Amino acid sequence: MTFAVEIRHSQGDFRIEADFTSEGGVTALFGRSGSGKTSVLRIVGGLVRPDHGRIIVGDQVLLDTSKGICLPPHRRGLGYVFQEPRLFPHLTVRQNLNYGQWFAGSRSSFADPEKIIAILGLEALLPRRPGSLSGGEKQRVAIGRALLASPRILLMDEPLSALDEARKAEILPYIERLRDELNLPILYVSHSVSEVARLADRVVAMADGRVTGIGNASEILGIQTVATGRESGSVLEGLVRLQGEDPDLAAIALRGCRLFVPRGDLHEGQKLRVHIPAREVLLATSEPHGISALNVLKGEIRSMTGSDGGAVDIALRCGEEVLRARITGLSAKRMDLMVGQSIHAIIKTVALDPSGRAR
Numbered sequence: 001m002t003f004a005v006e007i008r009h010s011q012g013d014f015r016i017e018a019d020f021t022s023e024g025g026v027t028a029l030f031g032r033s034g035s036g037k038t039s040v041l042r043i044v045g046g047l048v049r050p051d052h053g054r055i056i057v058g059d060q061v062l063l064d065t066s067k068g069i070c071l072p073p074h075r076r077g078l079g080y081v082f083q084e085p086r087l088f089p090h091l092t093v094r095q096n097l098n099y100g101q102w103f104a105g106s107r108s109s110f111a112d113p114e115k116i117i118a119i120l121g122l123e124a125l126l127p128r129r130p131g132s133l134s135g136g137e138k139q140r141v142a143i144g145r146a147l148l149a150s151p152r153i154l155l156m157d158e159p160l161s162a163l164d165e166a167r168k169a170e171i172l173p174y175i176e177r178l179r180d181e182l183n184l185p186i187l188y189v190s191h192s193v194s195e196v197a198r199l200a201d202r203v204v205a206m207a208d209g210r211v212t213g214i215g216n217a218s219e220i221l222g223i224q225t226v227a228t229g230r231e232s233g234s235v236l237e238g239l240v241r242l243q244g245e246d247p248d249l250a251a252i253a254l255r256g257c258r259l260f261v262p263r264g265d266l267h268e269g270q271k272l273r274v275h276i277p278a279r280e281v282l283l284a285t286s287e288p289h290g291i292s293a294l295n296v297l298k299g300e301i302r303s304m305t306g307s308d309g310g311a312v313d314i315a316l317r318c319g320e321e322v323l324r325a326r327i328t329g330l331s332a333k334r335m336d337l338m339v340g341q342s343i344h345a346i347i348k349t350v351a352l353d354p355s356g357r358a359r
């Protein structure tokens with residue numbers, strides 16, 4: 001299902017101008033704190049009526065201010081997942097889920113409850129009450145409850161930001177399964193590069209209430225001005241290849257090169273996206289020997305641009321992939337780097353952690 005959003009709205013001194021469309025899958029609204037992501041989500045959810053706007057999901061017009069159409073939240077057919085799970089503490093998990101289903105009303109369900117319970121791994125939790133669940137488990141129940149209302153679109157507002165790194169890593173694969181197994185568009189607000197890199201089919205980058213870029217994760221997250229300086233880097237996608245000879249290691253087959261990562265619970269053939277922060281890439285003009293890093297890629301310098309603080313952002317072509325490195329201007333000068341030069345990129349293994357953990 002596709003959706004289209006056009007919004008013009010002023011709240012106090014803050015002006016929002018956001019136009020974007022989605023063909024389905026996960027669309028991430030990505031930007032720094034205060035860039036206006038949540039405001040856009042609240043307008044889509046019907047919690048705020050914008051000065052001007054048009055929001056269409058599939059063939060349903062949720063909002064068209066020029067025609068005086070503004071459906072109230074409960075008639076928009078949206079599922080909402082917040083940072084906090086907001087479950088009913090006195091109800092069991094099963095009863096919390098039933099509550100979501102009750103909201104579906106006459107709308108026909110796009111997926112049967114048992115399928116959603118299975119995708120989110122909730123079977124064993126059904127008789128329990130929220131008080132006995134971990135933060136990650138609660139959030140999975142909250143997602144299940146939102147889905148059982150059979151929404152046309154799922155809105156997720158920083159759903160992982162209240163969880164610690166281990167719980168985030170635990171819940172990400174469930175959100176990937178939703179993305180891959182339910183034909184349901186998801187609008188996902190996040191300021192985390194690693195989360196967006198891993199989940200998003202399309203990224204809408206926001207700054208100061210405006211859309212500054214729309215594209216796939218690799219296009220948008222690689223752009224220095226969109227990501228925070230600390231997190232700028234490359235997003236690469238490939239298939240997992242388990243290494244028979246080493247039980248602890250997996251390779252990600254990319255276009256014309258490969259990366260090694262800890263195997264963890266990865267499985268053969270799994271599609272995986274990794275974010276490699278530019279600051280985690282070291283450069284060497286000759287092939288390094290006797291170093292602990294597992295990943296040394298041979299490539300060629302395609303571009304070099306100076307950025308704030310005297311750093312130099314370098315784009316390298318490795319196979320068919322583009323890898324970004326960020327080094328000091330002094331290092332670039334000492335190494336006498338130039339465009340076209342062949343180079344070795346050394347990537348610290350931890351930077352490839354496929355759990356998508358923000359570091």
Ligand SMILES: Nc1ncnc2c1ncn2[C@@H]1O[C@H](COP(=O)(O)OP(=O)(O)OP(=O)(O)O)[C@@H](O)[C@H]1O
Pocket residue numbers: 011012013014031032033034035036037038039040191
């Ligand atoms: N009701 C309001 N009246 C006036 N200003 C508001 C109102 N709601 C939000 N704002 C302002 O709009 C701006 C964007 O806020 P918003 O919460 O949408 O950003 P965000 O990107 O989601 O940030 P965060 O990730 O911190 O939640 C902020 O400057 C905020 O103070």
